[in-house]
Amino acid sequence: xxxxxxxxxxxxxxxxxxxxxxxxxxxxxxxxxxxxxxxxxxxxxxxxxxxxxxxxxxxxxxxxxxxxxxxxxxxxxxxxxxxxxxxxxxxxxxxxxxxxxxxxxxxxxxxxxxxxxxxxxxxxxxxxxxxxxxxxxxxxxxxxxxxxxxxxxxxxxxxxxxxxxxxxxxxxxxxxxxxxxxxxxxxxxxxxxxxxxxxxxxxxxxxxxxxxxxxxxxxxxxxxxxxxxxxxxxxxxxxxxxxxxxxxxxxxxxxxxxxxxxxxxxxxxxxxxxxxxxxxxxxxxxxxxxxxxxxxxxxxxxxxxxxxxxxxxxxxxxxxxxxxxxxxxxxxxxxxxxxxxxxxxxxxxxxxxxxxxxxxxxxxxxxxxxxxxxxxxxxxxxxxxxxxxxxxxxxxxxxxxxxxxxxxxxxxxxxxxxxxxxxxxxxxxxxxxxxxxxx
Amino acid sequence: xxxxxxxxxxxxxxxxxxxxxxxxxxxxxxxxxxxxxxxxxxxxxxxxxxxxxxxxxxxxxxxxxxxxxxxxxxxxxxxxxxxxxxxxxxxxxxxxxxxxxxxxxxxxxxxxxxxxxxxxxxxxxxxxxxxxxxxxxxxxxxxxxxxxxxxxxxxxxxxxxxxxxxxxxxxxxxxxxxxxxxxxxxxxxxxxxxxxxxxxxxxxxxxxxxxxxxxxxxxxxxxxxxxxxxxxxxxxxxxxxxxxxxxxxxxxxxxxxxxxxxxxxxxxxxxxxxxxxxxxxxxxxxxxxxxxxxxxxxxxxxxxxxxxxxxxxxxxxxxxxxxxxxxxxxxxxxxxxxxxxxxxxxxxxxxxxxxxxxxxxxxxxxxxxxxxxxxxxxxxxxxxxxxxxxxxxxxxxxxxxxxxxxxxxxxxxxxxxxxxxxxxxxxxxxxxxxxxxxx
Numbered sequence: 001x002x003x004x005x006x007x008x009x010x011x012x013x014x015x016x017x018x019x020x021x022x023x024x025x026x027x028x029x030x031x032x033x034x035x036x037x038x039x040x041x042x043x044x045x046x047x048x049x050x051x052x053x054x055x056x057x058x059x060x061x062x063x064x065x066x067x068x069x070x071x072x073x074x075x076x077x078x079x080x081x082x083x084x085x086x087x088x089x090x091x092x093x094x095x096x097x098x099x100x101x102x103x104x105x106x107x108x109x110x111x112x113x114x115x116x117x118x119x120x121x122x123x124x125x126x127x128x129x130x131x132x133x134x135x136x137x138x139x140x141x142x143x144x145x146x147x148x149x150x151x152x153x154x155x156x157x158x159x160x161x162x163x164x165x166x167x168x169x170x171x172x173x174x175x176x177x178x179x180x181x182x183x184x185x186x187x188x189x190x191x192x193x194x195x196x197x198x199x200x201x202x203x204x205x206x207x208x209x210x211x212x213x214x215x216x217x218x219x220x221x222x223x224x225x226x227x228x229x230x231x232x233x234x235x236x237x238x239x240x241x242x243x244x245x246x247x248x249x250x251x252x253x254x255x256x257x258x259x260x261x262x263x264x265x266x267x268x269x270x271x272x273x274x275x276x277x278x279x280x281x282x283x284x285x286x287x288x289x290x291x292x293x294x295x296x297x298x299x300x301x302x303x304x305x306x307x308x309x310x311x312x313x314x315x316x317x318x319x320x321x322x323x324x325x326x327x328x329x330x331x332x333x334x335x336x337x338x339x340x341x342x343x344x345x346x347x348x349x350x351x352x353x354x355x356x357x358x359x360x361x362x363x364x365x366x367x368x369x370x371x372x373x374x375x376x377x378x379x380x381x382x383x384x385x386x387x388x389x390x391x392x393x394x395x396x397x398x399x400x401x402x403x404x405x406x407x408x409x410x411x412x413x414x415x416x417x418x419x420x421x422x423x424x425x426x427x428x429x430x431x432x433x434x435x436x437x438x439x
Numbered sequence: 440x441x442x443x444x445x446x447x448x449x450x451x452x453x454x455x456x457x458x459x460x461x462x463x464x465x466x467x468x469x470x471x472x473x474x475x476x477x478x479x480x481x482x483x484x485x486x487x488x489x490x491x492x493x494x495x496x497x498x499x500x501x502x503x504x505x506x507x508x509x510x511x512x513x514x515x516x517x518x519x520x521x522x523x524x525x526x527x528x529x530x531x532x533x534x535x536x537x538x539x540x541x542x543x544x545x546x547x548x549x550x551x552x553x554x555x556x557x558x559x560x561x562x563x564x565x566x567x568x569x570x571x572x573x574x575x576x577x578x579x580x581x582x583x584x585x586x587x588x589x590x591x592x593x594x595x596x597x598x599x600x601x602x603x604x605x606x607x608x609x610x611x612x613x614x615x616x617x618x619x620x621x622x623x624x625x626x627x628x629x630x631x632x633x634x635x636x637x638x639x640x641x642x643x644x645x646x647x648x649x650x651x652x653x654x655x656x657x658x659x660x661x662x663x664x665x666x667x668x669x670x671x672x673x674x675x676x677x678x679x680x681x682x683x684x685x686x687x688x689x690x691x692x693x694x695x696x697x698x699x700x701x702x703x704x705x706x707x708x709x710x711x712x713x714x715x716x717x718x719x720x721x722x723x724x725x726x727x728x729x730x731x732x733x734x735x736x737x738x739x740x741x742x743x744x745x746x747x748x749x750x751x752x753x754x755x756x757x758x759x760x761x762x763x764x765x766x767x768x769x770x771x772x773x774x775x776x777x778x779x780x781x782x783x784x785x786x787x788x789x790x791x792x793x794x795x796x797x798x799x800x801x802x803x804x805x806x807x808x809x810x811x812x813x814x815x816x817x818x819x820x821x822x823x824x825x826x827x828x829x830x831x832x833x834x835x836x837x838x839x840x841x842x843x844x845x846x847x848x849x850x851x852x853x854x855x856x857x858x859x860x861x862x863x864x865x866x867x868x869x870x871x872x873x874x875x876x877x878x
Contacts, residue, residue, distance in 0.1 A: 021590050021732045031657060031780030032589045034768060132587075138733035142589025146573075147586075148579025150471045151460050151753030218470060275737060278713060293460045294577030294750035297740035300715060301733060311733035314590030326765040329473060341470030 003036030004321045007070040007101075009043045009092060010082035011053045011063075014106055014133070018080065018313045019057060025314075030164030033318045040076055043067035047084070073098040078320055080097065080313060081105040090114055096120045097129070097228050102324065104316040106133035106309055108207035115214070115221035119266075119334040126328040130316035134159050135208040136285045137366030138308030139301040140315065145215050145289065146336040152291035153321055154216040157257035158269075158438055160206045163283035163303045164199035165231050165251040167191045168282045168316075169239075169268075173248065178236045183207060191283055201230035202266040209253030212287070213264050216347065217257055218337035225347035229267035238431055240358055241402050245386060247280040247435065261348040270358050270404075270435035279436065288438060296439075354437040356385065359403040361420065362428040365392045369425045370401065380416040382408045404435060440581075442475030443760045445510040448531060449521035450492045450502075452580065453545055453572070456745030457519065457752045460495060464753075472757045479515055482506035484522070507592045510535040519752060520544040529553055536560045536568070541763065543755040545572035545748055551646035554653070554660035558773040565767040569755035574647040574722045576599050577747030578740040579754065584654050585775040591730035593655040595695035597708075597877055600647045602722035602742045603638035603669050604690040606630045607680075608707075609720045612687065617675045630722055640669035640691060643704040648692030651726070651762055654701050656696055656784065657776035661703075664786035668706035677799060678868055680841050681709050684825060684872065686797075687717040693875065700787040708795050709843075709874035716877065724781060727877060735878075790850030795824065795874040798842040800859065801867040804831045808864045809840065819855040820845045837866050 006022075008015055022029065022037060022331060025106050030036045036311045037062055037299070044050040047065035054063040064070060071079055071092050081103060083089050089110050094117075096103050096342040103122070111118065111131055122129045136159065145154070160166050171182040183200065186192035198204045206228045214221045242249050247270040256263040271278050275296055280286040285303030290296055302308035323331050337344065363369045370389070377384060385404040392399040405413070413432070421430055445461075461468065463477060469475045478500050483489040486504035488596040502607055503509060510518055510531050518535040520542060522528050528549050535542050537560070544550070550557065561568045571581045575598065584593070599605050603625060612619040622639065625631035637643045644789055645667045653660045669776030672688050681688050686709040695702040710717050715737055721726040729735055741747035762770050774781065802808045806871070809828070816823060824843040831838040852871070860869055 009491075025590060025592050025732070027774075028592055031587060031776045032585075032772070034777045035774070083717040088474070092507070093809075131753070140583050143582060143587050144579050147580050147758065148754055149750065150468060150757040151464060153464050153467055194661040218467075256664065257707075276715060276718060279718060291750070293456075293746040293753070295741045295747055297578055297738070299736070299738060301736035305734075307732040308734055311588065314732070315587055318589040319586065323767050324769075325766070326762070326769060330763075330765060331760050332761065333473070337470045338473045399521055 001035045003038040005075055005318065006042065006078045006080055006326065007039055007041045007073060007076040008039055008080045009067050009070060009083065011042055011056060012082065012356045013306045014071065014309045014313065015082040016056065017310035018082065019308060021267035021310045021314055024274035025320050028313065033321045035321055037317050037321060039277060041070050041073060043070040046332040065074055067092050069376045071099060071101070076101060078104060078317060079103045081107060084109065086110055086113065093118060094109060094121055097125050100125055100127060100319045102127045103129045104313055104320065105129065105131050106313060107209060112210040112223040114219055114436055115211070119242065122334065123339060124393070128320050128323070130138040130315050130320055131211065133312035135211055136287060137303040137305065138311040139285060139287065139299045139302065140312070141287050141299050141305065141435065142215065144299055145212060146332055149289065149291055149294060154257070155290045155292060157212050157216055157287060158252050158254045158277070158286035158436065159209070159212070159290050160250055160277065160280050160285055161253050161287065161303060162199055162205040162251060164192045164196065165284060166280065168200070169231060169251065169281045170250060171241065173239050176240070178237060179232060179234060181383050200230045200232050205253045206266045209255055209264065211268055213255035213262060216255065216342055217262055217341050218335065218344060219262060219345055220295040222347055225264055227265040227267065227350045228322040233266050233340070234268050235431070238433060241360065241388065243359065245388060245402070245404060246273050247271060248273050249433065250278065252436070258354065260349065260352070261346040263353050265350065265353060267434055268372050270433055273439055275438055349433045351409070351414070353408065354407050355410065356407050357413055358433040358435050361401045361426055362398055363401050365397055365399045365429060366425065372423060373420055373426070374402070376416050376419045377405070380412055382413060382416055391427060440474045442479055443516045443763065444479040444514055445519055445756065446480045446512060446519045447478055447519045447521065448506050448509060448513040450481055450483065451521065452745045453748045453752065453868040454521040456749035457493065457521065460746060460749045460753055468753065468757065472760045474760055476756050476760055480509050480512060482509040485726065494742070506531050510538060510540070513688060514538060516763065517541045517543060517756060518652040519756070525549055525552065532557060533560055536564050536566055539566060540566055541566045541759045542568045543752055543759065544568065544570055545752060546704055547573040547643070547646035547650060551649040551660055551662040554650070554843055562778060563772065567759050567770060568773060569759055569761070570650065571755050571785070572748050572751035575652055575726060576740065576744065577744065577750040578724060578726065578738050579652070579751070580726050580738050581654065583648055583738055584651060584780060585771055588728065589732060591732045593696070594729045595693065595733060595734050596651050596655055596728050597691050597693045597716070597875065598648065599689055600692050600718065600724035600726065600742060601638055601644040601690060602724060603631045603635065606722045607718065608670060608689060612678050612682065616870050617678070618671060618673060622673060625796060639671050641667045644690060644692045645705045648694055648703065650704055652694035652833070654775035656701055657774065657780055657782050658701060658780060658784055661786055663677060665702055666704040666706065666789045670707050673707050674870070677872060680799065680827065681797065684827060684841070684843060686710060687712050687870065689717065691875070697787065697793065699791065700785040700790050702784045704789065704792060706873055709872055710877055714877055732739050739829065790848070792849045793846050794849065795846050796844045797872040798875050799870040800840045801837055802840050803864040803866060804836055804838045805864065811858055811862060811864065812840070815855050815858045816844070819851055821852060821855055826869055
């Protein structure tokens with residue numbers, strides 16, 4: 001059978017990785033797919049860049065500075081979009097779909113924001129938009145959720161899905177350094193970008209979480225409902241206290257099904273140090289899935305980088321190649337559930353989210369302080385799991401008070417916090433972090 | 440569309456789990472598969488058992504004591520075989536295939552021994568034999584290897600794929616107990632069977648490893664070539680020494696591609712305590728896959744039990760349901776590679792396997808002993824990674840000498856061991872364990 005023809009938009013890190021993997025492993029890939037997979041054309045953002053690409057891919061593969069030429073090329077069966085960002089990616093993807101081409105993309109931002117539009121267009125044209133590479137790089141987590149766990153009612157997902165922040169948190173804990181210092185080091189080593197905002201503020205993780213939440217629970221992608229909180233204000237002190245209490249702090253993306261809706265949130269989270277995921281260090285990713293039949297499963301690997309991401313892109317190419325001839329109704333649905341089975345379960349606001357809390361209060365070292373604070377918690381019906389009060393050194397007038405609570409609704413906790421903050425014996429803004437047992 | 444009709448052979452632990460999961464999650468499963476999945480008939484091994492099953496499944500589903508009736512029932516689309524063992528499972532599966540039915544099975548022994556025959560028959564009839572449940576219970580590792588990592592040249596797989604033995608090893612290490620004591624406890628708790636031979640001697644793990652090796656490397660299933668070694672002769676002393684050196688001992692199934700062939704071996708293995716897989720405790724399973732593009736990935740979850748295994752059975756049912764109408768040439772091949780891409784790379788004998796070693800020698804406490812032993816190793820071109828010599832107590836005439844080596848070929852190590860064993864200062868049989876860095 002004639003090799004399937006692929007058009008590659010973008011030959012940056014992941015694009016070049018994809019090109020290399022397809023070249024190097026072409027025999028193995030053909031042996032699995034039953035058909036060759038060939039790059040027929042490469043598109044760059046302009047003519048100059050196209051010339052640079054031409055030098056990389058050799059003369060046999062035409063490179064163009066006009067991606068329109070690629071998405072309109074009738075010889076191309078599958079368009080691989082690896083330029084990232086919203087535009088022109090969105091327009092090119094929609095145009096490829098309109099031309100009846102399958103699409104493979106690593107673009108989490110595009111799908112988290114415009115997934116509904118894109119998947120609807122693809123459904124109408126009977127083509128597939130595959131996006132394994134959009135979440136957790138080379139870990140086949142989309143496949144696991146969408147195909148591997150189809151027997152299950154999924155209860156929750158918690159993932160370390162941003163390597164930059166996990167690297168930073170690992171270094172902060174391992175070396176006792178503060179955020180700003182480690183960020184600079186991460187930038188020097190290439191683990192963080194020059195403008196690291198999307199990573200360190202949790203936006204990248206929230207894009208990925210939004211996609212996982214949709215396929216786990218059968219709801220539309222709705223990034224605008226996600227709670228997004230990064231690690232830039234996390235203090236080394238709290239990492240140290242957490243450790244003393246038996247916890248590690250990780251930036252987790254958490255989505256959980258509750259009776260009244262779905263939680264969708266990214267924030268620094270205390271988790272027991274004994275959990276496997278607490279021991280995922282450096283730039284690695286891991287996703288824990290809790291589901292009713294299978295129980296807990298965990299998926300671990302490299303969440304970024306040229307070839308790990310290319311591994312996911314090529315897996316999608318093989319899937320699409322295999323199924324290009326299958327009746328569209330018999331393919332795996334984009335969002336795991338058939339369109340008529342997508343539910344409108346609401347995403348809960350943070351006030352309604354249930355979780356446990358870590359609180360750090362700087363309090364005056366005088367009698368009655370702990371009593372007043374615990375009274376506020378008791379009156380709010382929030383129960384305490386553990387208290388750690390640092391012994392104050394001689395002559396010190398203030399001390400740190402750490403409280404771990406049991407699960408409560410966040411709105412209630414915020415009301416109690418406002419009352420505590422108003423106490424004259426509470427001397428600084430209270431640090432509030434969320435805590436999950438993940439069991 | 441009419442629900443797909445499933446015949447279930449066996450309603451033991453996994454069969455009942457499958458029945459329950461299909462009932463409980465039928466709405467979610469239909470929402471994903473786009474079509475209902477219905478148990479149309481259940482078969483037991485005899486009429487009496489069929490009567491007991493009838494009470495469980497209710498009157499709507501006929502139960503028969505004659506499985507022939509089920510595999511010959513023209514109303515049934517998919518046969519699920521959950522009775523285990525070789526016969527009558529083999530005959531029933533082949534008959535179902537001959538009747539043009541798809542088969543889903545959790546039977547690792549059957550496929551490891553008779554997979555070539557069964558897959559060939561299925562290919563000829565254009566039906567699918569799905570076996571996610573045969574390896575590592577609910578962890579979707581077959582899907583990950585066969586579809587998630589298609590871009591890669593897989594280099595090696597190392598897995599904790601038997602929960603019984605991992606439970607026993609965890610307890611031996613955690614409580615410092617010996618094998619026999621912990622085995623009794625495991626039997627009392629239901630983690631080990633009354634006749635635990637298949638588990639503790641590594642046979643069950645070798646069945647699963649054989650299947651993973653075939654789909655990773657594109658070779659036929661060949662259980663007869665596997666090296667199978669269990670944990671029944673493992674001593675608490677060696678677990679303790681390993682820990683002092685920074686290692687844990689796990690029963691691993693390891694398959695690795697070498698230039699001259701494929702390693703296929705199950706044995707107790709020292710691995711660095713810092714590896715994620717070293718921290719997989721109790722009856723849990725985990726599989727590490729090393730591949731050229733994606734790097735290291737790990738998959739973790741429950742490897743046995745009613746609903747975790749049912750999770751895999753039902754995932755296969757959904758896959759088969761979805762693709763029942765697709766051209767057989769476009770389905771995922773049974774052994775990951777297309778039949779004409781299956782290679783005849785040989786499985787290496789243990790003498791040719793490369794690994795590092797842990798040796799424990801009981802030696803006379805006198806001058807020159809260490810020198811004689813290290814000379815034998817040096818003459819055999821085996822280099823030493825670490826030595827630990829226990830200080831002998833006053834009056835003791837013997838001491839333990841622990842040696843960690845670098846990688847070598849096992850045949851060479853065995854020759855060296857024979858020379859050491861012949862020394863008059865070596866007072867007991869030498870303990871030899873294999874060691875892998877898994878990096």
